[in-house]
Amino acid sequence: MLKYLRFYEERGLRVEKALNQYVWDVEGRKYLDMHTCHGVAFLGHGNPHIVEALKTQLSKLMVTSTSFSTSVMDEMLGALSKVVPEKFQYVTLLNSGSEAVELALKIAKRMTGRKSLVAFTSSFHGRTLGALSVTHNPRYRKDFEPLIPNVKFGRFNDAEALDDLITEETAGVIVEVVQGEGGVNLATHEFIRELRRRTYEVGGLLIIDEVQTGFGRTGKVWAHEYYSIQADVLLAGKALGGGFPVSAVFMPGDIASKVMRGDHGSTYGGNPLACAAVKASAELLVRESVPAKAEAAGYELLKALRSELDGVKVVRSIRGLGLMAGIELRFLPSPVLRCAQEGGVLLLKAGATVVRLLPPYMISKEDIRWCTDVVKECLQRLSSRIT
Numbered sequence: 447m448l449k450y451l452r453f454y455e456e457r458g459l460r461v462e463k464a465l466n467q468y469v470w471d472v473e474g475r476k477y478l479d480m481h482t483c484h485g486v487a488f489l490g491h492g493n494p495h496i497v498e499a500l501k502t503q504l505s506k507l508m509v510t511s512t513s514f515s516t517s518v519m520d521e522m523l524g525a526l527s528k529v530v531p532e533k534f535q536y537v538t539l540l541n542s543g544s545e546a547v548e549l550a551l552k553i554a555k556r557m558t559g560r561k562s563l564v565a566f567t568s569s570f571h572g573r574t575l576g577a578l579s580v581t582h583n584p585r586y587r588k589d590f591e592p593l594i595p596n597v598k599f600g601r602f603n604d605a606e607a608l609d610d611l612i613t614e615e616t617a618g619v620i621v622e623v624v625q626g627e628g629g630v631n632l633a634t635h636e637f638i639r640e641l642r643r644r645t646y647e648v649g650g651l652l653i654i655d656e657v658q659t660g661f662g663r664t665g666k667v668w669a670h671e672y673y674s675i676q677a678d679v680l681l682a683g684k685a686l687g688g689g690f691p692v693s694a695v696f697m698p699g700d701i702a703s704k705v706m707r708g709d710h711g712s713t714y715g716g717n718p719l720a721c722a723a724v725k726a727s728a729e730l731l732v733r734e735s736v737p738a739k740a741e742a743a744g745y746e747l748l749k750a751l752r753s754e755l756d757g758v759k760v761v762r763s764i765r766g767l768g769l770m771a772g773i774e775l776r777f778l779p780s781p782v783l784r785c786a787q788e789g790g791v792l793l794l795k796a797g798a799t800v801v802r803l804l805p806p807y808m809i810s811k812e813d814i815r816w817c818t819d820v821v822k823e824c825l826q827r828l829s830s831r832i833t
């Protein structure tokens with residue numbers, strides 16, 4: 447009998463089914479899902495609009511190469527056009543966030559003819575070898591080096607260092623405007639503004655990785671809208687397919703026209719099921735005003751966390767944007783995750799000491815109360831043990 451090789455920590459929970467913001471284990475116990483498979487189920491588990499679209503597509507056509515045209519791809523393009531900035535005239539679909547990053551890095555090199563890339567401390571862009579080259583955490587990188595050469599890491603939010611860091615040699619700069627895996631770290635407005643100015647100045651591409659932040663999670667469709675700048679290449683994943691594995695690379699026409707046939711490829715990229723999932727998710731985003739709901743729920747969540755955890759000594763800070771929240775602790779987050787799970791709330795970690803919350807957009811006030819009560823109780827219990 448084969449065993450599954452896990453790369454993530456075993457959480458000791460056998461999940462049976464899920465609906466909206468909840469999952470149930472095999473014993474029928476209900477959990478509030480603030481983990482959402484690393485942020486994927488932002489549109490809710492089993493959203494009927496997405497499930498229906500997938501079922502319909504399943505019965506018609508599951509797979510065809512993107513050498514051939516399909517109606518579902520045209521429909522997906524129509525729906526997606528309504529939720530991406532107008533400057534992006536082209537999109538290509540891949541299967542995971544890391545793959546989107548791989549393509550973006552190649553595009554930067556192709557477009558500029560340059561070889562150097564810039565990323566930032568605490569960044570996370572995936573674990574395939576190209577994406578890993580721009581992911582900062584040494585724990586993920588060190589045993590797999592050498593990675594892609596000519597990658598420089600600047601200090602996240604160090605706007606003053608950008609002029610030296612980004613030069614006429616720089617093909618592209620990749621950044622998350624809110625770092626997810628790295629600790630729920632928000633970029634400052636000055637940093638992003640200077641990043642945009644400097645990349646324009648030297649002619650390097652600004653790649654904004656919205657695999658985690660994109661598609662409504664932060665209260666806008668795209669988190670970089672908060673910064674009033676435009677990306678050259680925009681990446682999406684996770685929430686984009688409503689649970690179906692798919693990612694997207696958006697680019698304007700002048701960039702797309704430089705990309706050559708054979709520069710990239712993916713057997714499954716842009717398959718009809720992925721197109722159906724993205725089409726339905728994009729429709730839902732607009733029809734349900736998902737970003738506005740995420741903004742309102744995110745405000746409630748952060749407010750509740752701040753007031754409930756005020757004075758809890760082991761909490762260093764609470765930060766977030768929309769429905770992406772982080773509680774920075776004075777110790778490792780794993781015991782809190784375990785304790786919260788016992789209380790019926792599924793959380794995840796970020797960085798070394800951060801508890802991360804990535805709930806679905808329909809999380810209610812009662813859910814928020816459930817979550818904050820459980821987290822508070824866990825933190826008080828654990829801090830009494832270590833103090």
Ligand SMILES: Cc1ncc(COP(=O)(O)O)c(C=O)c1O
Binds near residue numbers: 545657658
């Ligand atoms: C910002 C960002 N980029 C890229 C990735 C990699 O995505 P995937 O795990 O789908 O390959 C992630 C995953 O967490 C991410 O948060």
